[in-house]
């Protein structure tokens with residue numbers, strides 16, 4: 528284990544983040560994405576509002592944060608990408624397979640994520656043409672379904688989105704990912720706060736606020752818990768090698784406990800702001816909050832069409848959606864690229880091009896599976912839904928389980944303490960480590976197994 532604290536591959540050439548703020552915005556950038564702006568609001572709507580949010584918050588801090596810190600520990604301690612990290616910390620074991628699954632998980636995620644990101648591009652373009660404020664809004668549902676099931680327009684948008692992602696990642700960790708996130712995360716924050724203020728000050732917004740903050744426990748079922756835990760995993764980008772990979776670019780003197788906590792807090796704040804931006808407006812216009820996945824692409828444009836200055840707000844909203852999606856997609860792509868670079872000894876540029884091509888093809892299949900390839904079904908699901916299901920409901924859970932067992936049981940207390948305190952340089956009360964150990968050893972595996980069993984049966 529002695530050399531686990533030294534770089535394992537290409538000593539001296541490994542990229543790293545430049546500052547703690549850079550690490551924070553990159554991690555928060557990965558966490559804050561379509562999960563916050565698209566998935567969270569519609570899950571809140573489908574699961575009864577405030578009660579779901581409360582359960583979600585408990586999961587984020589009780590389970591999400593310890594898992595996030597565990598991945599951080601694995602990444603920073605090994606200074607290696609997903610598979611090599613496990614191999615460096617536990618030589619000779621089979622833990623590396625978890626790293627391969629994580630890379631596979633990211634490949635599936637980015638394939639459909641890029642398609643949805645592409646829709647974001649198209650909707651930004653439409654809002655720039657003031658498309659939503661022109662008609663009477665009655666054809667918005669049609670507009671969305673005919674666009675997303677057509678052949679060329681979504682493929683072109685997916686290509687643009689993926690190319691933008693690759694364009695950032697190809698410049699490296701410090702010059703690409705960190706630089707982009709440092710500028711875009713504050714912009715994203717300002718836009719979302721602005722939209723939330725507009726939404727909260729609408730006449731009739733009160734019902735939306737009650738819905739968000741006043742729990743109605745009668746709506747809570749077993750499914751609410753599953754959806755909340757699944758969302759906590761997805762939104763914090765857990766179980767998929769992201770935090771391991773980003774953690775491997777973090778310097779040895781950074782305080783990973785506080786970085787992890789700040790990341791979870793930032794992700795939660797963004798989700799709540801997105802909720803405040805969307806729900807009050809939905810209620811003010813008398814629309815049902817449980818519209819499902821179409822909430823952002825159908826319901827919201829409908830609202831923009833009726834809102835004073837809605838055309839301009841639409842531009843800002845879809846710009847925010849796109850920025851949030853991009854800072855996340857670069858992190859998913861980086862997991863795969865770091866893996867390819869280290870496992871096949873490739874340089875960043877060819878690795879990026881190779882990964883781009885593979886994902887581009889898979890993304891095209893995802894997009895087409897909503898239209899012309901709709902008959903291609905595996906387990907009754909089209910390719911898009913299959914990739915979504917297998918990554919979020921299977922691979923991320925397996926990844927999360929392996930991580931907590933690895934850090935909780937295999938690495939254990941001493942190494943955890945060592946990494947969280949930077950070998951004793953930082954003061955962390957013992958009880959923090961003790962609580963984390965109990966959560967990792969018992970609570971998290973039980974919770975993950977419980978959702979897995981519920982979902983797969």
Ligand code: TRP
Nearest residue numbers: 558560561562761762764767855
């Ligand atoms: N967390 C992102 C979101 O909320 C999605 C995401 C980014 C992700 N990177 C990931 C999900 C890695 C799983 C794994 O949109």
